[in-house]
Amino acid sequence: MRPFFEGTRPGRCVRLGTAELELPVLYFRDDSFGALFTADLARLRAAMPSQKLYPVPHSTPGRGLIYIGCFNYLDTSVGPYGEVAVVVPAVYGRRPPPVLPSIFEGRWPGFGGVILHLPVTTRLTRDGGRVYWGYAKFVADMRFQSTPEFHQCRLDEGGRHIFTLRVVKRGPPLPDRRPLITYSVKDGALVRTTIPQSALVRMALGGGGSSLELGDSHPVAMSIRELGIDPRPVMTRSNLDRSAILPEGEVVEQGVRPLEGYLGVEREEGELVTTHLPMAAPPPVPEVRAGASI
Numbered sequence: 001m002r003p004f005f006e007g008t009r010p011g012r013c014v015r016l017g018t019a020e021l022e023l024p025v026l027y028f029r030d031d032s033f034g035a036l037f038t039a040d041l042a043r044l045r046a047a048m049p050s051q052k053l054y055p056v057p058h059s060t061p062g063r064g065l066i067y068i069g070c071f072n073y074l075d076t077s078v079g080p081y082g083e084v085a086v087v088v089p090a091v092y093g094r095r096p097p098p099v100l101p102s103i104f105e106g107r108w109p110g111f112g113g114v115i116l117h118l119p120v121t122t123r124l125t126r127d128g129g130r131v132y133w134g135y136a137k138f139v140a141d142m143r144f145q146s147t148p149e150f151h152q153c154r155l156d157e158g159g160r161h162i163f164t165l166r167v168v169k170r171g172p173p174l175p176d177r178r179p180l181i182t183y184s185v186k187d188g189a190l191v192r193t194t195i196p197q198s199a200l201v202r203m204a205l206g207g208g209g210s211s212l213e214l215g216d217s218h219p220v221a222m223s224i225r226e227l228g229i230d231p232r233p234v235m236t237r238s239n240l241d242r243s244a245i246l247p248e249g250e251v252v253e254q255g256v257r258p259l260e261g262y263l264g265v266e267r268e269e270g271e272l273v274t275t276h277l278p279m280a281a282p283p284p285v286p287e288v289r290a291g292a293s294i
Contacts, residue, residue: 025246026077033151034069036235040228049257056089070153082121082142087113112181121270134186136261141271161215170204185259193249199242
């Protein structure tokens with residue numbers, strides 16, 4: 001086991017129906033990427049389960065930030081599966097300045113992502129996420145596509161399109177050891193979970209060809225659209241390598257509003273398809289005949 005995971009085993013074994021789950025959950029390798037968008041700040045504020053959670057504003061007045069991340073977990077302690085996160089970057093306990101907390105992420109005091117939706121492709125990870133962290137999970141279908149130029153994930157449920165996120169691979173590769181921090185609601189309590197991670201990441205400002213296409217009628221697509229999201233990314237993230245450790249969370253506040261998200265239909269598993277494509281063919285080189293001038 002890599003040094004990053006030292007001390008995590010043996011863990012605490014818990015029962016989940018007929019299955020057994022060992023905590024913390026270990027993520028050895030994944031293909032993951034995401035993009036940061038702007039949305040209506042007042043609507044993001046209204047979606048918060050606690051009055052002490054403040055969405056991170058954008059530099060544009062009246063706009064806040066929302067992040068969509070896609071994770072194709074190739075090797076984990078609970079088996080391979082897919083996950084898509086729709087989260088609002090927020091700061092607990094104090095009003096944040098524009099943008100900066102989303103750049104510093106886990107190093108900014110009180111920063112974390114408020115989980116609005118967290119679809120996965122297996123029932124085990126759905127049930128585990130809801131029972132032990134209060135994550136707003138449901139079982140969905142995911143089609144991941146990777147080329148040397150971009151990552152893409154199409155998210156569906158039973159043939160209904162939710163959204164398709166494409167992230168162009170841009171930016172210099174840099175190491176990233178900042179923890180991933182989430183806020184969720186479990187049994188009326190606000191839970192903060194600090195997830196250590198080790199990654200090599202490419203980040204870039206602007207869209208640069210990245211895009212978000214929302215479906216028309218699925219409840220999750222409609223809820224994202226109702227937040228006033230601008231489908232043009234303001235920043236993208238593409239992980240070249242990533243490992244993470246998901247521990248149990250800590251309660252930071254009692255008596256908050258529910259944040260269950262979309263529950264979905266009862267399914268054992270969703271479709272998970274991964275496609276790797278070669279680099280797009282370069283344009284043909286014009287033939288230069290002998291004696292011709294260039």
